[in-house]
Structure formats: C-alpha cells, structure tokens
Amino acid sequence: MFKYLKQLTSLVAMVAVLFAFTTETMAAKKSKTLKNTQKKGFVRCGVSQGLPGFSNADAAGNWTGIDVDVCRAVAAAVLGDANKVKFTPLSAKERFTALTSGEIDILSRNTTWTLSRDADIGLTFVGVNFYDGQGFMVRKSSGITSTSQFKDGISACTNIGTTTELNMRDFFNSKGISYEPVAFEKADEVVAAYDAGRCDTYTTDKSGLAAQRTKMSNPDEHIVLPETVSKEPLGPVVRQGDSVWEDIVRWSLNAMIEAEEYGITSANADSMKTSDNPAVKRLVGAEGELGAAFGLDNEWSLRIIKQVGNYGESYKRNIADTGILPDRGPNELWTKGGILYVPPAR
Amino acid sequence: MNLKLQKILPQLVTVLVVVLVFGFFTYNAQINMENRGIDFGYGFLSQESSFDVQFSLIEYDGSHSYFRAYLVGLLNTILVSVIGIIFATILGVIVGVARLSPNYLINQFAAFYVEFFRNIPLLLQIFFWYFAALRALPLPQDADPILGVFFLTIKGLYVPAFIWENLNVFLYSIVAAIIAIVVIRIHARKVQETEGKQLPVFWISLGLIFILPLLSFLMGGVGLSFEIPKLKQLATTSFIYEGGVSLPPELIALTLSLALYTATFIAECVRAGIQGVGKGQKEAAASIGLNPNQVLKLVVMPQALRIIIPPTTNQYLNLTKNSSLAAAIAYPDLVLVFAGTALMQTGKAIEIVSITMLTYLSLSISISILMNWYNKKIAIKEK
Numbered sequence: 161m162f163k164y165l166k167q168l169t170s171l172v173a174m175v176a177v178l179f180a181f182t183t184e185t186m187a188a189k190k191s192k193t194l195k196n197t198q199k200k201g202f203v204r205c206g207v208s209q210g211l212p213g214f215s216n217a218d219a220a221g222n223w224t225g226i227d228v229d230v231c232r233a234v235a236a237a238v239l240g241d242a243n244k245v246k247f248t249p250l251s252a253k254e255r256f257t258a259l260t261s262g263e264i265d266i267l268s269r270n271t272t273w274t275l276s277r278d279a280d281i282g283l284t285f286v287g288v289n290f291y292d293g294q295g296f297m298v299r300k301s302s303g304i305t306s307t308s309q310f311k312d313g314i315s316a317c318t319n320i321g322t323t324t325e326l327n328m329r330d331f332f333n334s335k336g337i338s339y340e341p342v343a344f345e346k347a348d349e350v351v352a353a354y355d356a357g358r359c360d361t362y363t364t365d366k367s368g369l370a371a372q373r374t375k376m377s378n379p380d381e382h383i384v385l386p387e388t389v390s391k392e393p394l395g396p397v398v399r400q401g402d403s404v405w406e407d408i409v410r411w412s413l414n415a416m417i418e419a420e421e422y423g424i425t426s427a428n429a430d431s432m433k434t435s436d437n438p439a440v441k442r443l444v445g446a447e448g449e450l451g452a453a454f455g456l457d458n459e460w461s462l463r464i465i466k467q468v469g470n471y472g473e474s475y476k477r478n479i480a481d482t483g484i485l486p487d488r489g490p491n492e493l494w495t496k497g498g499i500l501y502v503p504p505a506r
Numbered sequence: 507m508n509l510k511l512q513k514i515l516p517q518l519v520t521v522l523v524v525v526l527v528f529g530f531f532t533y534n535a536q537i538n539m540e541n542r543g544i545d546f547g548y549g550f551l552s553q554e555s556s557f558d559v560q561f562s563l564i565e566y567d568g569s570h571s572y573f574r575a576y577l578v579g580l581l582n583t584i585l586v587s588v589i590g591i592i593f594a595t596i597l598g599v600i601v602g603v604a605r606l607s608p609n610y611l612i613n614q615f616a617a618f619y620v621e622f623f624r625n626i627p628l629l630l631q632i633f634f635w636y637f638a639a640l641r642a643l644p645l646p647q648d649a650d651p652i653l654g655v656f657f658l659t660i661k662g663l664y665v666p667a668f669i670w671e672n673l674n675v676f677l678y679s680i681v682a683a684i685i686a687i688v689v690i691r692i693h694a695r696k697v698q699e700t701e702g703k704q705l706p707v708f709w710i711s712l713g714l715i716f717i718l719p720l721l722s723f724l725m726g727g728v729g730l731s732f733e734i735p736k737l738k739q740l741a742t743t744s745f746i747y748e749g750g751v752s753l754p755p756e757l758i759a760l761t762l763s764l765a766l767y768t769a770t771f772i773a774e775c776v777r778a779g780i781q782g783v784g785k786g787q788k789e790a791a792a793s794i795g796l797n798p799n800q801v802l803k804l805v806v807m808p809q810a811l812r813i814i815i816p817p818t819t820n821q822y823l824n825l826t827k828n829s830s831l832a833a834a835i836a837y838p839d840l841v842l843v844f845a846g847t848a849l850m851q852t853g854k855a856i857e858i859v860s861i862t863m864l865t866y867l868s869l870s871i872s873i874s875i876l877m878n879w880y881n882k883k884i885a886i887k888e889k
Binding site: 252253256257260261262276277280281282298299301302303304309310311313314315320321322325326328329333339340341342343344345346349352353356357358360401 | 538539541544545556557558559560567568637640641645660661738740741742743744746748754755756833834835836838842846847849850851852853855
C-alpha cells in the first residue's frame, strides 16, 4: 500500500487540479457582482437627485424614469423582480466615486459617455439609453431666440463636474464671446439661481432643460433655444473589471430596445412565445439558450419586457406622457428614422 | 529595566497599530485601484484643465493647467477667509464691547445678535443670504445707484474702478509717511523715558499719513480718476454693468454670512477677555492718575488680549474651514474648483482629496503659527 503512496498522491493532486479548473470556469461565468446582487436580493443603482423623466422620486419615494427603468430591467433579469432595486441619489460630483468604490453596482444617471471617462477612471459604459445634446434656456422676455444673439458679458448657470462645463467653454470660445460661468453643485440650486435672475441663461443637456423647466416658478416664461452645441450620449455605467456584469447590464438595455423593434410589449410578451419569428422567440426565451451565457435562466429578457416594458413603453410613460419631450427625435428606432440601433440578441 | 519597558511598550503598540491601520488602508486602496484600472499619480496637474472659473484673482482660463486651477481655488479661499476674518474681528470687538455697555438698549441688542446668529446653522445662513436676500435685489436695469456710483444688483455689486496715474509715486509717499511715523514714535518714546514729556504722537501720525500722499497729488503728478460702471444691454430684458469692478454676489453672500456668524463667537471671546481683567486693575490704574482712555489702552487691553487671543485663533481657523461651504452657492473656492470640478473632470479622487486636505491643514497651521507668535509677543514677559 505504502509502495503506491507517491503515485496515489500525484493522482489525487491531478484530479484536484482538474476539478479546480472546472470550478474556475464555472465561477468565471458567474460574476462577482452578480453573485453579490443575488445574495443581497437587490440591485444597487445610482440615480440623479431628481430629474423628471430620467430618475425622479415621488412623494412616496417611488422612483420613475427611463434611467430608473434600466436598473429595474437588470433587477427583473437577475432577481426576477423589477422592484428589487435600491436607489441611491447622487450628485454629479459623487457619482463616479460611488461606483468605483463599490457603493453601487450600476450608475444610471443621465451620464455622458466620453473617452476619458470610459478609459481613464475605472468605468465602463455599456450603451446609450438617451441621445442628447447640450442646449441653452433663456427667459422669453429677453427676446433672445438663438445663441447667435448672445453678447459679451452674458452669465451662464450650470452644474459643476459635468461635460456641460467643458462644452460651455468650447462653445463660447469658438464664438469669441466672454462669459461668466456660475457653477453650482446641485441642479436645484442652479434652477433657483437662474430663476431668481442671477444668470441670463441656463445650460445643460436639452432633456435636462426640458425637465427642469417644469420645476420653474413659471415654466411658460422660459424657452429652450433651438441650437444643440454638443453630442451627449447618455447611458448606464458599470465598474471596470467585471465583464459578465457589464454584459448583463448592456443586454438588459438592448433587450428593451430590441423588444420595441419586434413589437413585443409588456402586454403581448407571453403570447409572443408562439411567434413565427425566431428572433422574437429568442427574446421571449422560447428558443435558444441566451441566458446561460451570463449565468441566468432563459426567461431573463421575458421578465424585463413583462415587468418594465420595451424601450418605447418606457419612453412614453416617463418622457412623452409627462410632457417633457413628446417628440422622440433621435431616440426613435433606426427603422423609424431615429438612431436607436442595437446588435441582435442571438 | 522592566519599568522602562512597561512605560514604552504601550506607546510602541499604539504606534504599531496606527502604522498597520494606515498601511492596511493604503494597501487596500492600491489593490482596489489596480483591479479597476485606475492609475495613481499627480501628472494630471500639468494637463490643460479646459474649464473656466467665474472669479479669479490671477489670470486663468480653461487653457491653463489643473495646477493653476488649484491656485485659483486656493486664492479665492484665502480671499474670502481674509476678508471674513477682518470683518468678523471688527464686528466681534464692537459687539463684545457693546455687551458690556451700561446702556440697556445697546447691551441687550448685542446679546440678541449673538444669540440669534450663533444658534442658526451656518449653511442655512449662507443659503438665506444667497437665495433669499439675493432674490430681493433688483435686476441691473432697475438698480438705483448708491452715492451715484455703486450699483447693488442680483448679479453682484458694481463699484467704480480706480484709474491711477503715477501710482508708484503715491505708493512711495505712503511708504515715506510710514517710515516717518515709526521714527517719530521711537523718538517720542525716548523723550518720554528721559524727560517724562508726552508728545501728541497720534495727531502727528494722522497728519503725516494724510499730508504726504496729498503732496504727491499736488506736486508728484499723481492723478486719480474713477471708472464708473455703465449699464450695457445684452438683450431686451437682460443687462449688465460694464467697466468698474464687479464683486460677484456669491462672494458677498459668503463673506457676509461667515463674518456675521463668526463675529458672534469672537464677541464672546472679547467679552470674556475684558471681564477677565480684575476690577482692582482698573481702580489701581485710575488711582495713579491715568485717564479712562489710558486705562483701557495701557492696563485693561494688554491683559484682556492674553485671554482673547487663543480662543479667537480657534474662530479664525473655524472661519477658514467653514469657507468650504462656498460650494453650496457657486463661489469658486478650493473645494468647488479643485475638489469639485477638477476632481470630476479627472476622476483622480484620492490625489485631489489628499491635496485639498493637506492644503486646508497648511492654511490652518499657518494661522495657528501666526496667532501663537502674536500671543507670545503680548504674553507677560518675566524679567
């Protein structure tokens, strides 16, 4: 018996190594963030401190908005319940630190995708859920109808820590206009100061202007100028280094957009299981094994569509019906003249 | 030997624990940053900042570096602290003395002021002055001039700018006046010590500081004219003032709230200091024939200052640190510009926060050292 001890040990070691490899690959499928989320039972989501249409809490503390819906979609996919989300309101200044430090797992807070943010500070942007651009709001009574009427000495209120601050400089510099930037930490303070007459114009993303206008003491006194001075693709962000989690968030968003493309809605999702179109069947989990790729079951996307709805439903509910931006503009599907185009789920 | 060890051991353990805790956090931060692909380094300081700042004491725009942006923020912090400290000290001394006034109305009013402003959170006061008081100010086109040349509007206070000719001659004349005053003071002291005669030093000094600069105007070719702010139309209902100097409302609101708040604490220090000087001191001084002015100047104040200075130093430190609340109302101080915008644009949280903390620490320590030096200077000198 002792004669074979050496051989026996090496055999055991061999098996152990093989076993370790298999468990290693199994674990790789399951991301750390996913595991933690399933253990906790809720998705930790960073949102804005109140931007109607994107992420806004009502008096009872219920969050709504298209940014909120991205987190709800992920919760529906990984936990089976779109309501299992813990929302953390964050200022523009706090948002990235909250994500990189692990306080939240998704940042869905009207955040512009730029190269330096994506590459430099440990973040990964997973997609675009709203195509926006920076604009200017002025008082109607000022008689200004275009940014070409801006003159030297104009004061502009905005938020700190945003791409807006940089675009504003680029814009005024290119026009050769000297301006006074007045930058606040919180959006509510920007609105209050502009509303009081501290600034001649208020600049941020156009969707933000449209949403904040509803908060002014008299919304009809203000107009958003027609010019768009920058590209602002807004989308959800995750921490760098967990590619499976990144994929889950990316495809949760993509599933919502693709569902709209194929006409799958929260109302008809179940009946679509018997559709003739294999792409539709894949999306409602009646065909293929898409969920297994990120360690989820096959009905992950069906739950998203049933509980949150497709992108069009989310847009209508949060942005169009609330009167913020009734016209979808570039945020229409590519098949209908917009630029929403996502890779196929297959 | 054993006793020595017993003494040192607890201290050694404490040091070890502190080092380990710091080491753990540093290590932890390093590992986490590495995992997430975040680089650590201060190289960003020389990069172009590409954001503008509303208000700056040095030349700055977005084409300058982040380091320059840091300086802009630092100088703005120092500016608001220095102005705040000056106003808080003046107001604090007046209110502190007023609290001891035999006049019922004056001392009650001073007491009310102290209790009122001391017991409302500073951030609320800043919001009040900025959002509530600012809202009540007129738009530039509706502003009535104060004394014909000052305009207080919702967009700030516009004051005339001084335009000098031969400014250097004027400055020389002031320097000359100061030197002359110092010489006369030394001389007057000698006269008093040797002959017991008192020269009217105060009046001579006052005369010199006025007459010499006046002469520079009359004979030195110094000229001074004022550039009065003029209303300029930007759009139908949108105006600003051009020319002159504009003080942003953020600076005014912040200085005002910091000064009003801190003055209450300084007033209490002053009151305590004056009350801390024994009654017998005043009576003794009066009995040797000093007049009330001399009693205050030569006997009470030198002793009171020793009690007033150390707690007042704390208030100066508080004011400087409290100035970081500027971020709430868009005054571009160190926290808003550097720990706010710059942090956001670069994402270098650890680097920027550490620099900012170190800066505030240095500012506070500088104030401490300065005040300690002054305190030592006026302390009782044992001979």
